[in-house]
Amino acid sequence: MNDEERRSAIETEAKDVLEATTYASETQFEYAKRWRTVDRWVGSVAAALAAVAGVGGLSKFLSIGWAGTIAIASALVGAVSASIAARQTTEKAAVAGNSYRALEQDARMFLSIDLASMLIDDARNQLQELVDRQQQLNREAPLPSEKAWQRAKEQIEGGSQTYETDKQ
Numbered sequence: 001m002n003d004e005e006r007r008s009a010i011e012t013e014a015k016d017v018l019e020a021t022t023y024a025s026e027t028q029f030e031y032a033k034r035w036r037t038v039d040r041w042v043g044s045v046a047a048a049l050a051a052v053a054g055v056g057g058l059s060k061f062l063s064i065g066w067a068g069t070i071a072i073a074s075a076l077v078g079a080v081s082a083s084i085a086a087r088q089t090t091e092k093a094a095v096a097g098n099s100y101r102a103l104e105q106d107a108r109m110f111l112s113i114d115l116a117s118m119l120i121d122d123a124r125n126q127l128q129e130l131v132d133r134q135q136q137l138n139r140e141a142p143l144p145s146e147k148a149w150q151r152a153k154e155q156i157e158g159g160s161q162t163y164e165t166d167k168q
Helices: 003-058 064-084 086-117 120-140 146-157
Strands: none
Touching: 003 064, 003 086, 003 120, 003 146, 064 086, 086 120
């Protein structure tokens, strides 16, 4: 394979990294949004139940039995919140989304700025670094839901990852 064929193959692989990281970053952000919503709802329900139990019991608006039952329900919702770890999943997905976004930007710059002027062996090494980072992120990122993937795909196809300068 001559240098131009190698450069073309490197470009193709780098475009694959760019596409994969574009979808992965958007998917992780969609996944983070979904879990943030879950965390807020579950936390709000637990807090509201605790408030009703406390205020209702102290004001004698609720009987001790009802206040206790509502307090237990609040504790159960809190336990569910802790066991599903929505906040941690949100944070992990957001970190993964930002990491994929950084890799996406690096791949885009490699393709549009650096590749054409690089020595072929340097270009191959740079591609390997991009692939290694992608594989590391793939190992560490939370596994998103199908719904997050579908929403991300819709967002990308709707132009969410297209910059004004790309349209010119």
